[in-house]
Amino acid sequence: MLKRFLVPEADQVLVSEQAARAATQEIFEKMGMSREDAALSTDVLITSDLRGCESHGVSNMLRNYIAQYKAGRQNPRPDVKVLRESPVSATLDGDKGLGIQVGPRAMTMAIEKAEATGMGAVTLQNCGHFGMLAYYTLMALEHDMIGICMVSAGGRLQVPVFGSEPVYGTQPIAWAAPAGKMPPFVFDVATTQVAANKMMLTRRIGSQLEPGWITTLDGTPIMEPVDAPNYGGFYMLPFGGTRENGGHKGYGFATIVDIMAGVLSGNGPGFVAEASNAQFVMAMKIEAFVDAAKFKGDLDVLLERLANMKPAKGHDRVYYAGLIEHEEVEKRRREGIPYHREVVDWFNSTARELELSYSLP
């Protein structure tokens, strides 16, 4: 993650993984989730915070979820229905459950199908927010599988290349593969120039957005550094930005995500479905193609080459997707998660408001 998204040291309060989990679990249960669903949802958020992906952890998301439950827009006890199923595939209706609540079950189903047949893919319509996509792909790794996840998240944020109107949300995509002795490859990106949640982080932290990240409301790219505007005051560009710099590639991947998650699930394109998010998850068993030991050994060769390469002038280190996050998990498990003090204050005032038992340091 770029430095601009990190909580400044002076504002950090270290909270143990256990304390953060316990507080989050209590909140989800208070919102009406079963104990088991609350544990799943908590695991998605805290895994995100442990990986240094605060943008998708408790800091931004929990207060939104609470507001959605209070407004009755989210169902804490969804009755998930199987709309279609085969030995390799399924389509589920999430019944307005949170994505972080229902999505892990969709990935478990994909993994079970891949265990039995070699591949499993599940699409999931009619859900709320899915959190950090890396979570779902990480689930596949311990089974010696490749994990894939995409989410169609509405259609009011991202404009197509040369376009003046939004069609997509951030439409993120994640892809992970297990290595042997090296930390796994875990790739997880928005198909916009920046994740929407990260934009909101810059406001808490006081940093700015880069040229070519967002547009004015007529689709014109803003080509100087700016403070993040409020939602509704801007649109986002696909990654790459300008056409010459590959914006059509970001736009193409956003379309792929909208097709695989939105259209293939029956949820519809993001700009039509709007309030309902949709997910595509897939697991591929490595042994269906090649010995898992050979695969992991070959991937070690690649990842070691990347991680040990001499950096270009002006840089300290070459890393690959998932490497820094892996190191961050080890550090944060040991030292605690560095939340912004404003987030810790919010947790504690929420405990008082909702009459919960936790108290963060």
Add this chain to the structure above:
Amino acid sequence: MLKRFLVPEADQVLVSEQAARAATQEIFEKMGMSREDAALSTDVLITSDLRGCESHGVSNMLRNYIAQYKAGRQNPRPDVKVLRESPVSATLDGDKGLGIQVGPRAMTMAIEKAEATGMGAVTLQNCGHFGMLAYYTLMALEHDMIGICMVSAGGRLQVPVFGSEPVYGTQPIAWAAPAGKMPPFVFDVATTQVAANKMMLTRRIGSQLEPGWITTLDGTPIMEPVDAPNYGGFYMLPFGGTRENGGHKGYGFATIVDIMAGVLSGNGPGFVAEASNAQFVMAMKIEAFVDAAKFKGDLDVLLERLANMKPAKGHDRVYYAGLIEHEEVEKRRREGIPYHREVVDWFNSTARELELSYSLP
């Protein structure tokens, strides 16, 4: 395709599809391919030229293939072996055949598996050049399937973000989905800022490369417009370019391609396999997830929204991946393929040299 890659009108010679096919077929047969394999390989190249993707058609590639056959580095009669197979998957050894010769058979196998089970994926190691990846994904569309293709193409061109040494080739990726009344979505991109073949096109055409497309040999990005240097005199940046502009996303997708095509096929990472290219193809039957008619109707809604959108200031039109290529096929079938006169001269001198019967206008 950007204007800089188009053949200037004054240098164009219009050649009919039939004449281009007949000439190419003769050349492949002369190189030792069976009649059937020559027809398959010809179809990959001419489909590329019809779609306006000259970079991957006969203009750049045929003379390379002939040189490779003459040097004995390519096997015109490969004995393709099945290394592993399941109802949903297979891994093939291409026995040093050309990618455009063996790759279509791998995709046919994936489609047959998807027809039977819902999904089919095939990896293919030990091959030559695969041409335009869109070709393989297009094969899936008439079966109401989504098509995916990736190719690991060596490791001497693309440097990782912040890196000083090349690890990947252009590591391209393609993804296609069928619509109803709209032309299909067909996405096909290099994970570098530009396809290597397109760089070579700029030299014939006399145009330049953009800032942030390539690096010097110590990995330092070249940030002003330059003429395309010779192979060996530069490295390429992942799409996105700089880290702030999303270069880590291009780098991540390049890694995904190297894993799915190179490592999963057993060919090994691109920088290790070097001379052997490797492919991943996949077909997903839409009916395994949702009614194909609903899928195609929903995709029409999305594609119409994109194609009919008011463009941002300074632009004529919004398009989606595959739209212009679809229109170009109709035009070129009618009017002929606009080859550079230098390419037509090469065809005719090759006919004399190899004692072939064709003669282009």
